[in-house]
Structure formats: C-alpha cells, structure tokens
Amino acid sequence: MLNSFVPADRSLCVLHPTKFLTPRYNMTMEVTQVLLNAQSIDGTVRKHAEESLRQFQEQNLPGFLLSLSGELAGDEKPVDSRKLAGLILKNALDAKEENRKRELVQRWLSLDPAAKSQVKACLLQTLTSPVLDARSTASQVVAKIAGIELPQKQWPELIGSLLSNINQVPVHVRQATLETLGYLCEEVSPQVVDQDQVNKILTAVVQGMNASDGNNDIRLAASRALYNALGFAQANFSNDMERDYIMRVICETTLSPEVKIRQAAFECLVSIASMYYEKLNNYIQDIFSITAKAVREDEEPVALQAIEFWSTICDEETDILEECGVEFSGDSEIPCFYFIKQALPALIPLLLETLLKQEEDQDLDEGAWNIAMAGGTCLGLVARTVGDDIVQLVMPFIEENITKSDWRQRESATYAFGSILDGPSPEKLAPLVNVALPFMLSALLKDPNNHVKDTTAWTLGRMFEFLHSSIIGTPIFNEGNCQQIITVLIQSMEDAPNVAEKACGALYFLAQGYEDVGSASPLTPFFQEIVQSLLTATHREDAAESRLRTAAYETLNEVVRCSTDETAALVLQLVPIIMMELHNSLASDEREKQSELLGLLCGCLQVIIQKLGSSESTKCGFMQYTDSIMELFLRVFACRNATAHEEAMLAIGALAYSTGPGFIKYMPEFYKYLEMGLQNFEEYQVCAVTVGVVGDICRAVEDKILPYCDGIMTQLLKDLSSDNLHRSVKPPYSHALVI
Template identity: 35%
Template sequence: MDAATLLANSLSENAATRQSATEQLEAARRDNLAGYLHTLAQELANESAPSHIRNAAGIAFKNAVSARDAVNQPALSEAWMNLSDDVRNALKHSLLSSLASQDKRAAGVAAQAVSAVAAVELPRGGWSELIGQLLQFVQNEENTGLRVATLQTIGYICEVVQPQYLSARSNEILTAVVQGARKEEPSTDVQTAAINALYNSLEFIRDNFEREGERNYIMQVVCEATQSAAVAVQVGAFECLVRIMSLYYEYMELYMERALFGLTIMGMKHPEEPVALQAIEFWSTVCEEEIEIGIESQEALAYGEEPAVVSKHFAKMALNEILPVLLELLTQQEEDADEDEWTKSMAAAACLELLARDVGDAIVQPVVPFVEQGIRSSEWRHREAAVMAFGCILDGPETTTLSTLVAQALGTLINMLQSDPDVHVRDSVAWTLSKITELMLEVVDTGSHLQSLVQALVMGVQSGTPRIINSCCSALSNLVIQLLPADMIAEDPATSPMSPFFEPIFKALMPVTEKASNDGNSRTAAYQTMATFVANSARDTLTMAEQVTVEMLRRQETLLGMQNQLLGMDDRNNWNDMQINICVVIQAFIQKSPALVQPYADQIMTNLLTILSSSAKHGAVLEDLLATIGALAGALEAGFVKYMEAFIGFLLGGLQAVDDYQVVQAAVYCVSDVARAIQEQLSPYAERIMVELIAILRSPVIHRQVKPTAITAIGEVALAVGPDFTRFLETTMAILSQAGATTASSSDLALNEFVWTMREAIVDAFIGIMNGLKAGDPAPMLPYVEGIMNFLQGCMSEEDRTEDFVTNTLGLIGDFGDTFKGTVRELLCTEWVQNAIAVGRQRGASKQSRTNAAYAQKTIKELSK
C-alpha cells in the first residue's frame, strides 16, 4: 500500500481502517525513520496531491519530531539528530520548499513541521542558517503565500524555542514581523500572520521593549492594527495588547493615557464577538496584574522591602468608563448558548469579578442601582444580569461594605431560586447563593434565614438542571463546613446548626447520584456534597452518615456485578466515574469515624480489592482506590495487616505504573499510610516496597513531582520497621545523597520550588531513619552524620531556604545530639548550627520552628558540659 493511500486511510471514518493505517505508519516510522520522513516530505511537497493528503503528511512529519508531552520528547529529538547530516539537510530543504506551496493548508502544515525541527536543532546549535532563510522569504513580495507561511513559521518558532537561542537574530525577526503587521501592508493574510507572529515573539523581545523608541513603534503598529477593517487582524492585535499588558505592565502608563483606554473600551462594544472578547480580556488582564502587584506589595511591605512593580491603578482610573460597558454586556446573554461556549456576557462577568477584587469598595456603589433596577425587571435578561452582577462583586469589597446589602438581598434571592420562571435566572441565583455561603456566611442568620435557604437549595438539587444542581451542592457544602462548631477539631460536637437538615438533604442528593449519566458533572457534584456532609457530621448525624456508607457499599457491589455488561469505552468510563465517586464517600466516612468503620472493614476491603483486580488500566480509579485503602489503613492501624498479603501485589503494581505518575503518587502516599498503620509488621513487605521506591527515585522518566513523596515514604518505612531498616541503609543513603545534590537557579522558580521540596523530604527521611534506628542500635547511622551535616549547612546558607526546611533541620540536629552525644560534638558545636538555631528562633518563625530550635539548643548545651 502506497503512502498516499495509507495517509488517506488514517483519516478514514471507519475505525478499523483508520487504526490499521495508523499502525502501519507507526511501524514504518520505527523500522526506517529516514525513509518514513522522506516519504512524508515528498507527499507534503507534491503539488498534484489532494490537500487533505498533504496535510496528513505534514502532521505525521511534525509528530515524528515533536512529542505531545515532555516525557517522550528526548527520544524523538535523539532519533532525529541520529539521522545523517545529508538526510536531515535534504528533509529540511524539502520542508522549506513546501512553505511556497500554492495550497494554503500544505504551506501552513509545513510551517508547523519546520518549527518542530527548529525546536530540536536550534538549541543544539544546528540549522544556523534557518532564520536567515526565513527572513529572505518574508521579503519576497512576489509570493504572498510564501510570506504568510514564513510568518507563521516564525511565530511557531518563537512559541516553541527558548528566547536565548533566537537572541542573536531577535532584532531582525522583530523588524520582519512588525513590517508585515503595519497598516500599510496590502495583504490582509500577511498582516494577520505577522500580528500572530508578533504575539508569539513578545516574550523574547524584552530588550527591544525596554527601549522607548522601539517600544513606541511596536505599540503604534499594534494599536493601529486594532482599527483594521479585517476582523482577524483586529482580534490578533487585541490579543497582542493582552499579552503586552501581562508582560510589560510597568511600561503601560503612557499608552493607557494616549490610546488604550479608548481603544479597548470601544473594542468591548464591537459587534464582532471575537474582537469584543479580546478587548474584555484586556481589562481582565489589567485587573489580574494589579491584584498580583497588590499581593506582592503587601509581602514586600511585611519584609520592609520596596515592591518590584508599583500599581498604576488603571482599573480604578477607568472604572466609570469600563463598568457601564461590562454591565451592559451582562444583559447580552445568548438564550441557547452551549455550556462550553465563551460568550461576551460570560467574559464580562469574569472581568467584573476581577474588577471587584482589584478596586474593592469602589465598585459597590455604581453596581447597586443596576442590581436594584434589573432584579425587578420583567425581562429575564435584566434579572439574570442583575443577579450575576451582584454575585460578581462579593469578593473584593470589605465585608462591612457589603453585609447590609447581602442581608437585604438574601430573602429576595431565596424566593427567586424557588419561583423565578426563567431557568437562566435561577441558575445565576444558585451561583450567587453559593458565593454568599462561601464568602459571607456570617451574614446568614441561622435563626431567620437558614431553614428557608436550605429548603431553596434542596429544591435546586431536585431541579434536574445540572448547573443549578452544581451551585446548590456547592452552597450546601459551604454551609455544612462553615457552620460546624469550631471545637470540631478537638472533639466531635454533639450537634450542628445543619443537623436538622441532613435527612432531607441526603434524600435530595440520592436520586441525583443514582442517575445513569453525569450531565454537566451534576452527579459528581452530588456525590462530593454527600461526602462533605459525611465528613462534617456532628454526633447526632453519624448514624445517617453510616447509613449512607452502607448504601455506597451496596452500590459498589451492584456495580461489580455489572462489569460483564459494559459495552464500549463510554460504559466503562461511566462505571469508573461512579466507582470513584463512591470511594470518595466511603473514604470520608472512614476518616470521620474510624471506630464506626470497623464492622465494615472486611466488606470495604473485599470490594476495593475486587475493583483493583479489574481496573488495573484505569488510572483515575486506581488513585481513589489507593487513597481509600490508605485511609482504611489509618483507621484500622495494626489491624490492617491481615489484608497485606492480598493487597501488596496491587500496591507494588501502583508503584510500578511509571506511565501514569498520578497513580504512582497515590501508591506512594498509600505506602506511607500503611507504614504508619502497621509499623514493624511492615517488615516482611519492606524489601519489595523499598526496591520500587528506589526505582522511582532513579527513574529518568517519572514525573519529578513524585520523587519528594517517594523520599518521604522511605522515611515512613524506616520509622515503621525500625532497626530492620539497617539492611537498606547503604543504598538509601547513596540515593538520598544524589537527590540532595540537585540544585536550581533562582530564575527558574518552578525548579527552585521543587528543589526545596526535595530537600525538605530528604530531611524528613533522615529523621525517619534516625528515629527508626534509635529503637535498636543507631550506630549504623553514625558514619553518615558528617555528610548529612555538610548537606544541611550548604542548604542553610542559601537565602531562599524554606521555613519547613529550617524546622526539620533543627529537629534532626537535636536528634543527632540526643542520640550520639559527644561523638558528634565537633559537628554540632559550630557557628553555622548556632546561626541555624537563631533563624529558628527569629521573630515570625512558626511555633514548631521555635520548639525545634530550643530542642537543638538544649542537646548542644548538654554536649558542651
């Protein structure tokens, strides 16, 4: 079968034909990558081939070089670079030639393929001539299609290649892109492609943007593009303004005063929805930036520092202009809008929420008349907009500013939820009530409002409308959590203001959870609310919580009996979804009342093990099953050991599921839960568990998020098995030493946060090992103390150390002194240790940090005697 036929079949509506073609193409890629890519490049370049075949060839080429996820990218990159220079050069030449195709789709997908190769080669110093070739293509006035495809390519490259690999040509790239984006450009297609490329290049032209003359020119071109006759250009220009505001807020004052206030307010009124949406997004971004600046300024003030960026208060300055536009847009709802469709009224509501958080009290007075007038309107759009506006301003202004208004409105909102004839209005009322119960519950008078509020919310749960069900479930959950007496932490209270309503609420939730489908996620919302009520039961409602759990176990067993009747993936996914939800409720009961769960333990564990045996390939189910089993272990403690023989294989399987890191994470958490529960009875299983935990730490492909959790779990295993951990000590200390060598630059915030999380976990593990060995002979740990102290000293010398790290370090130092006494005097009686103790005692340190500092100081004093 030739390549064109295979590519055509890969697009077939017939699933069997499509799968067969896809498998043959994948086999060709594995067997002979050079030949496979050569064939695809030929098909892409073939001007006589149908457009859809050329498009399929281009996508297949791109996918052979560019992975959908970061885990698989190194293998694809290596495979490409292992091709000979001649082969790669020929393929690159063919791809560049395809940019000039008269077929727009083929040229567009060639742009994607070129950028995929560039993402591999440019960071490695390859294809150095590429940018120069693309810049020549952009200047080819005779071939508009080539210019469009080339600008698309430049945009893609700017999106996928790190700025440092383009910096040498950044000025030329910017010149070419801005040239094409100017209003004088005769081709709308070229201008659209250029403005989109400019959007992708904004992050790496920071040096240019910091120079006033260049910044002025860029802003002029973008602002002029917002006035283009072409909608696509306008949309792209407003997208650029959104991105510019996000990246370069500190430079925007002049442009806001001269142009952006007017342009964006007019843009919000634009009849073309895509333009209006981006103009609204501009103001949402302004608010987001100013909210973040406010948070950072407060943090800087707390530390006696100057904030990095000062708010210009653009939103507050423009409030009187933008607020009326947003409120008017709220009334432009689309009656039959799809739930997933983002409309102007939805965007306006989201912007209004951010605006309230940004300007605070200033928003209340201008919005109140709109609410008061609209809520009495006979037109449903005005009633819905009024309620939505009210809900949107609840987060931001001071509670004292809003409390009277909320108290006055509550009765009206309750009545509207029960009786308004329009479902859109009831939907927004339910959402607003969920916001009130989340943010301003103190306004709800439990004597006069609570019963009518709960009754209205129960009616909402019974409404059959998914969005209303979801909001009412959220409001009920807020009520039961926040109204539970504060002494819940120390001892379960006898009752709660919500106790009288548990029975009607459970009765309303049950039918929703029994639905065959999960429309709008409403079934899941009902299950989650049920779990929240179980978790927040007072003593007088524990019996009902127990009855609900018994019903969950019955449903679980019914579902297990239905497995052979499942037809296709939809049935399986629905089955999985219900099992997950049931597990959430059961887990809530286990954690709520370990004593009451004892009689059901065998039934729970039998069910869970049966599901585990049939759901090995369904990650989401496995996560919740492992979490529930971990909770059960915590409830049963040593009694859980009777299930270990049946469970250990599934636990090890979860630890080995490296293709699904969330399953691995859940399994690692479960190891910690089980270790804490059965303590020394873990010993017969410890070796197999440790092999998998070490493998996780050595794995180059497992998501890095799992590794700190695995290190902590090692500490839990060590603490559980005590002296028996000695057999794992050498291997463990070697792997922890390697993990501790990981460093990060302060510029990579995500990696820096990960490194400190790793370091905290390493110290946790040392503490677990130390305390585990102390139960017998701690001497095997002594040879490692000096290396550990060097590690701690290096970390403590870094300014961005975390408080948790400091706290744990002081605890470990105290343990060393308490355990090894004078043997470690020289290591502990040092200046850096005293400095560390001072850090733990300093003003603002946590209570635990001060306690550990005192413990460390006490043991060192003992050593000095």
C-alpha cells in the same frame, strides 16, 4: 529569489517511496496510497494502513521521515495525504507527555545528519507550495525541528534564511514565512536567539502587520507571529522609540476591516498587559478607548479579547498588591499604576452593559463562554482588585434591574451581585447580603426563567463561600432562616440539572462554613434530609448533565466531612448504601457512566472512613464493614481507570489509618496493586498517591510491614533513579524512603 527555501538538488524532495524500503520492510504500496488508506472509512483498510506506517517507522525511521517530508513537499500529491504526512511528521518530533517528548527529541538528534538535512530541505520547499494546508503544516514542523536543534547550536542558518526571503517572495510564501517565524518563537526560548535576530524578526512581523499592499493573509500571519514573538521583545520594550512604534502598529491593527486580524491585534495587547504591565502607562487611555469601542460594537471574538485585556490588568495589579503591599514608593521595583482604580467610573458601566448581552439559548454547562460571562468574570476580578470602591458603582445597576420583567435584566443584576462578593470587605457587603438573601431564596424557587435561577443559585453559593460568618452573625440568620435556606436548596435539587448543580454547590459552601463550629451545628437537624436529597440527585436520569452527579457526591462528601458527632450514627448508615452503589457500578455495562461513578464512590467512601475512623462512638460499628470495603477496592483496581485507581488508593490510605495494625491482613492481596501503582509511570498521579499510601500503611502496621519492605524499597529506589518518572513524584518518594 527562493534560493534559501529550495535545495539545490530538488530530487532530494521528490522522493519515491521504494527508495527507502529495506529488505525487512515489505510494504509494496506507494506511501501516498497508504496515507490515504489510513483515512479510509473502511475500518479494515484503515487499520492495515496504520499498521504498515507503524512498521515502516520502526524498521526504517530515516526513510519513513524522508518519505513523509517528500509527500508533504509534493504539489502533485493529494491534499489529504499531504496533511496526514505533515501531522505524522509533527507527532514524530513532539508529544505532550514529558518523557515521551524527551525520547522523540533524542531520536531526532541521533539521526544521520544527511537524512535530517533532506527532511529540512523538503519542509522549506513546502513553504513555497500554493496549497495553504501544506504550507501551514510545514511551518509547524519547521518550528518543531527548530525547537530541538537551535538550543543545540544546530541549523543556525534557519532564521537568516527565513528573514532574507521575507520581502522578496510571492505573497503566499511571505505569509508562510511569517507563520513559520511565529511558530518558531512559540517553540524556542528567547535565550536561544541573539538580539540582532530578534530585532530582525520583530521588524519583519511589525512591517507585515503594517503591510503597504494591504494583503490580509500577510497581516494576519504577522499579527499572530507578533503574539508569539513578544516574549523575545524585552529589550525592544525598554526602548521608548521601538516600544512606541510597536504599540502604534498594534493599535492601528485593532481597526482593521478583518475580524480575525482585529482579534489577533487585541490578543497581542492582552499578552503585553501580562508581560509588560509596567510599560503601559503612556498608552492606557488610548487602549481604553479602543477596547471600549470593541466591547460595545465589535464582533464577539474581538470583544472577548478586549474584555480579556482588562481582566489581565486586574490579575497583574492583584498580584502586585498581594506581593508588595498596597503602598508603593517611587522607586518600587514593581510599581502599581492603579489602572483599574482610575478607570472604575468608565470601566464599570462598560462591564455592566455586557451582562445584558446574554443569549436566549446559551449553553449553561461548564465551558460555555460569551460576552456576558466574560464581562461578569472581569467584574469579579475588578472587585478583587479595588475592594470596597466597586460596591457603590454596581449597586444602582442591581437595584434598577433585579425586579424587571425582562429576564435578561434580572439575570444580569443577580450576576453583578454575585460577581462582586469576593473582594470588598465583609463589613461593606454584610448589610447588602442580608437584605438580598430572602429575595434570592424566593427567586431561586419562583423565578420563571432557568437562566435567572441558575445565576441565583450560583450567587447564593458565593454568599456562603465568602460571607458565611457575616450572614450567620446577624439576626436575620436564625434557626428558621437556616431551615428556609436548606428547604429551598433541597427543592432546587429537583430543578433542571444546571440549577440543581448550582444548588448543590451552594449547599457545599453552606456546610463548609460550619466546619469549625464545635459539637453543635445548625445543619444537624436536617442532616438526614440533606443526605437523602443528595443521593436522590445522583440517581436522576439526567444526572450526567451539567456535572450534577459529580456536584451531588462532592457536596455529600463535604456535608459528611463537616458533620458533628451528633450525626455519626447517620454517617455509619451511609456505609452499606455507598458500598452497594459501588458494587452495582462495578457490575455495570455502561462504561462511560461507570468510569465517572467509580472515582466518585471511592472518594465518598474515603471521606466516610476518615470520619468514622476518628470517632470512638462509631469506630467499632464501622469495623464490621472493613473486609467488604477492601474487597470492593480490590475489584476497582481490576478496572482500567486511572481516576478510580487514584481515589481507591486514597481511600485505602484512610482505611489503613482507621484499622491500624489490623490492616496487615489485607497486604497479601493488596500488595500486587501497591507495586503496580509504584510502577505506573504513565499515570504519575496514581504513582504519587501510591507513594503516600505506602507511608500510611507503614505508620498503621509498623514493623509488620517488614515482609514487604524488600519489594517496596527496590521499587522506590528504582523509581528514584528513573528518568521516566514525572518530577513531581520524586519528593514524595524520598519521604516514603524515610518512613
């Protein structure tokens, strides 16, 4: 019954570590113990074990992989050693970094076929293990190997072996097989698997979801496998009967008693909305009923996926409308069914209900997610999809709740208003925004609840981002009103970090809206006060919370970038201040804080350099600082921090543009860092920026670059021919060669 999983010679999978030792490799401890030691709380023991494993891998890779696969397959082995063996195996086959991934693939393909066969036999045997962690790890490793070998026409029997056993094995093996098929579909391109095998895979996983024995482990594994297999199902979704069957099983699975199974089923619906939007017309009403029930009544993980379905439909319809225009002919290649527009009367009340489900202690830092946030995000996507039609459906909710005593009602009304500001026309929104603006400013200062103030500041930022000109062009936005806005935002920078961060964001978009106003800006009278308040915010003891420090510097940059010649002298006064901040940061022992600050300060100096270098009135005064600025940038390069290196390189590019031919005096000291940047394959963003700086310097110093050309050209040509360089960097390299 398990003939496809268990090798004929079981001794292949019952490996004794010493069998694979070479004369050069002197590890005397059993692999099991080494793996356990590698997880020891004793740092010395752990480090020694890690070094032993590294040496074993370097000196005898086939033996290393065989020992690990044998460890994973050994049911008598400790669970902890088996899990680590599987993890190391997986990491020996795959990596996130593209060049490393290619290297590992080639290393596996070049192994002796007999050794590879033994490893694969052990992995397939592990799928029969009674230990869940071992089976699950083996499933992932089998899929990684399949992702390497199937495109090479190797291991052709794998899928057939898995499928032939799926209905004839114990429950735990069937579960592991379905899990393996799911991971395999995630790793392998659909073009690699023939349609007959695709049909069998889909049949197996759909039958697993609809398992007559009701085993939840099988149904969950099958549901998750279907999620990964949907990309293989183009032909099946083009067949009405097959599509109907798949959709029926998924919809039935959304009613499972088990939360994880329901969640997996809704995840399948979300994926179908993205992949097969054009096939949903016959099912959309039933799906709305299912999702509405889940949003209102189900556990949060399920409800979030139900909301995500409608967010995905919004994304699809927005893309179609943007790509093809609003009107569609009957034979349009990509039809828009206007599901969102048709569902508006029922969908909007459903989403507004979710906004009232905030958590009292919800985390307002970036990355927090709950039903209220998901509902507001979806509401914003609906606004982008249908435009003006959403306003009349949302405004009654806002008007009813915005002044209620319950903070949840006030916050939800504010969130709803902010969410619909991107999509409807300015003509539709401007009257509403101008009425709301004074109310929002008052709420930002006076509302007693932190959540309400946080959302209010965010909404003000959305007003300035999307409707700046509409607000500015109305009588309500006069000079006094401008002062009121700035006063409120500055005062809010002293509030809790999450509120202060949102206030910075609002000021960012307010300043951005004045970028093209010419020589006079309403912000000019307040420039110094704004700058001082932002600098004060960066020095708060809690500035690391809620990204406040980052937001303050980014806003300072935007305020400087959008400033006019009237404030150029004030911008010049910022130079020694930021230089001192950078100097202090370089001397700091707080490594985590330093890592963040170096990049922010270099970025700030870059904006200041660009601003002052382009203004004749301040260029002369700025030049007195260039030597000291360059010295600070060179000190930044001595710190091992990729983000800081990137920002420092960009700032040096701006400095080269501002100083012109005079920049050549910095080249003797700077050249080594320029060369290091061009050689930095691992942090390819730094490499790409360095290429751009080469161009900036060449344009600045012209023929004075000649003494450095041989080294630069040698490195550029070397990089162009290298397989280790990220592909996104090579087009800029070609541009640099032309310069």
